[in-house]
Amino acid sequence: MRRSKLITKIIGTLILGIGGVIMLMPFVFLISSSLKPAAKIYVFPPQIIPNPIRWENYVEVFTRVPVLNYAKNTLIITFFATIGTVISSILAGYAFGRLRFKGRDFVFSLLLATLMLPYVVTMIPIYVMFSKLKWVNTLLPLIVPSFFGDAFFIFLLRQFFRTIPMELEDAARIDGAGRLRILFQIMVPLARPAVVVVTIQAMLDSWNAFMQPLIFLTKRQVWTLALGLNSLQRFETGRDWTHYMMVLGVFMVTPVVILYFLAQREFIQGIVLTGLKA
Amino acid sequence: MKIPALFSTKPGRLPFFHRLGFEETIWGWGLIIPAVLGLILFKFGPVIASLYFSFTKYDIISPPKWVGLANYQAMVADAFWIKSIQVTLKYSVLFIPLSIIVAYLIALMMSQDLKGISVYRTMWYLPSLVPTVASAVVWRWALNPEFGPVNYPLKVLGLGAPGWLTDPKWIVPSIVLVQLWGLGNSALIFLAAIKGVPDTFYEAAEVDGATEWSKFWNITLPMTSSVIFFQVIMAVISSFQVFSVAYLLFGGQTTSDPAGPGNSALFYVLYTYRNAFGYFKNGYASALAWVVFIVIMLLTFILFRTQNRWVYYEVEGGE
Numbered sequence: 001m002r003r004s005k006l007i008t009k010i011i012g013t014l015i016l017g018i019g020g021v022i023m024l025m026p027f028v029f030l031i032s033s034s035l036k037p038a039a040k041i042y043v044f045p046p047q048i049i050p051n052p053i054r055w056e057n058y059v060e061v062f063t064r065v066p067v068l069n070y071a072k073n074t075l076i077i078t079f080f081a082t083i084g085t086v087i088s089s090i091l092a093g094y095a096f097g098r099l100r101f102k103g104r105d106f107v108f109s110l111l112l113a114t115l116m117l118p119y120v121v122t123m124i125p126i127y128v129m130f131s132k133l134k135w136v137n138t139l140l141p142l143i144v145p146s147f148f149g150d151a152f153f154i155f156l157l158r159q160f161f162r163t164i165p166m167e168l169e170d171a172a173r174i175d176g177a178g179r180l181r182i183l184f185q186i187m188v189p190l191a192r193p194a195v196v197v198v199t200i201q202a203m204l205d206s207w208n209a210f211m212q213p214l215i216f217l218t219k220r221q222v223w224t225l226a227l228g229l230n231s232l233q234r235f236e237t238g239r240d241w242t243h244y245m246m247v248l249g250v251f252m253v254t255p256v257v258i259l260y261f262l263a264q265r266e267f268i269q270g271i272v273l274t275g276l277k278a
Numbered sequence: 279m280k281i282p283a284l285f286s287t288k289p290g291r292l293p294f295f296h297r298l299g300f301e302e303t304i305w306g307w308g309l310i311i312p313a314v315l316g317l318i319l320f321k322f323g324p325v326i327a328s329l330y331f332s333f334t335k336y337d338i339i340s341p342p343k344w345v346g347l348a349n350y351q352a353m354v355a356d357a358f359w360i361k362s363i364q365v366t367l368k369y370s371v372l373f374i375p376l377s378i379i380v381a382y383l384i385a386l387m388m389s390q391d392l393k394g395i396s397v398y399r400t401m402w403y404l405p406s407l408v409p410t411v412a413s414a415v416v417w418r419w420a421l422n423p424e425f426g427p428v429n430y431p432l433k434v435l436g437l438g439a440p441g442w443l444t445d446p447k448w449i450v451p452s453i454v455l456v457q458l459w460g461l462g463n464s465a466l467i468f469l470a471a472i473k474g475v476p477d478t479f480y481e482a483a484e485v486d487g488a489t490e491w492s493k494f495w496n497i498t499l500p501m502t503s504s505v506i507f508f509q510v511i512m513a514v515i516s517s518f519q520v521f522s523v524a525y526l527l528f529g530g531q532t533t534s535d536p537a538g539p540g541n542s543a544l545f546y547v548l549y550t551y552r553n554a555f556g557y558f559k560n561g562y563a564s565a566l567a568w569v570v571f572i573v574i575m576l577l578t579f580i581l582f583r584t585q586n587r588w589v590y591y592e593v594e595g596g597e
Contacts, residue, residue: 016398026416033419048427101303122328125324129324210409226410230526257404264396271463
């Protein structure tokens with residue numbers, strides 16, 4: 001009995017370890033290919049450690065590709081979309097979770113129903129709407145909708161707000177605190193884990209977004225990093241710029257990995273929250 | 279702290295402040311106004327508009343022209359539509375079971391008290407955070423049949439080296455592979471579920487002399503079945519909506535080119551996107567979108583109807 005447990009532990013460790021190293025290999029490929037000259041990328045046998053190491057790729061890419069402009073657009077979208085999503089979702093999450101009012105449960109069930117709605121169904125009318133507003137090829141279509149809340153985040157925050165004891169809120173009400181003060185000075189700090197999870201997830205969603213930027217941004221000066229990277233493919237540039245694509249890939253992955261290591265606990269908490277509460 | 283106790287919630291009787299219903303109604307609706315507007319502007323409005331467009335011919339520049347059921351009838355004769363269904367189904371059939379089973383097995387292994395578990399967790403989870411654009415670039419290189427590192431060991435060992443992103447047969451499996459790279463997220467969801475099973479259940483089973491297998495089959499699996507159910511639903515919904523990875527690897531060329539050799543990467547949503555933003559057939563694209571929407575709704579409905587046959591829900595006290 002004990003021995004069989006030990007054996008499964010050893011097998012588990014081996015599979016998780018070897019498999020884990022395999023899972024990390026693409027990161028190694030990304031970094032190594034970003035340091036190769038174009039001619040050394042498609043060679044046999046594949047080189048893992050580039051020889052020679054070409055640091056110039058990281059300098060040249062800035063002269064060949066408007067990286068800073070792409071990064072600026074991506075950061076603007078990520079920053080404002082995150083603020084918008086977090087604030088509007090907190091307001092609605094609090095109302096759905098803590099206040100009693102007519103129509104609450106009906107509206108909430110409508111909101112939940114939209115979780116099943118595929119984006120492909122709404123994308124054409126939304127595109128028509130933004131093109132009538134002359135917002136296509138501006139960053140607005142990627143920022144403004146986030147100020148109207150996100151159904152999944154509202155749901156998550158509502159579930160969390162509901163677990164906070166009513167007494168805390170009532171005590172503050174007796175002291176004469178207004179609703180908004182209660183919400184932002186008492187409830188939000190108490191719901192900190194859920195708020196952090198929602199913030200991180202909203203940031204990742206904007207940073208990683210591809211389909212929506214692709215639809216709304218067709219001009220180079222408004223492109224995000226993701227669109228800029230995609231445009232470096234051979235059929236658009238006429239050249240093999242795989243090494244520059246890899247450099248941009250490193251630029252896109254690094255902030256995400258840093259964020260993970262800074263907020264590892266919150267990430268794990270987020271998985272538990274999003275996976276189990278739903 | 280006597281005062282809060284005075285107002286504590288008793289069943290059937292609302293505390294003092296909650297009886298001031300009017301004030302709460304104003305605040306409640308006030309705080310959800312953005313969300314309600316969002317529902318109307320970005321969800322229900324577009325859904326209705328999309329249904330209307332699906333009965334029209336619409337290139338956005340000129341106003342939509344009513345054509346009745348023509349768009350829906352056109353699908354049946356559209357070879358690309360049929361191809362896109364085949365591609366999407368082939369992907370779903372491979373991806374859904376593989377992603378669930380592999381992620382669950384990984385979670386099972388992680389649930390044993392191993393040394394250095396946080397290192398393994400990080401290794402398996404990190405890929406799921408990588409933006410699709412970046413993962414498409416790396417995998418395009420890694421899966422290159424001639425020069426890529428995936429086929430390298432196969433070639434050295436003299437095994438058959440598949441034509442990953444070039445052979446029509448291997449296109450969908452390649453995309454499944456790329457997507458499976460991101461399974462760490464569901465593995466950690468399963469891990470949390472498995473860890474959440476109370477120890478007392480296992481202790482009781484051990485007293486009865488249960489084997490590891492019977493503990494898994496009779497305790498772990500049923501106790502985590504609701505989470506598995508939820509993950510299956512998510513996998514079904516997501517596999518019908520594959521777009522970015524297919525577009526990045528095969529769909530980005532001019533829309534008149536096939537998506538991958540022999541259109542073997544023409545996923546349903548990619549084809550819909552091409553109709554809308556490539557061919558400006560927005561009426562037809564809306565009809566395509568409605569068909570997949572109805573299919574997703576039906577599948578979810580069916581899965582929910584069958585859930586009490588295989589999903590075990592703990593009876594919780596209280597609520």
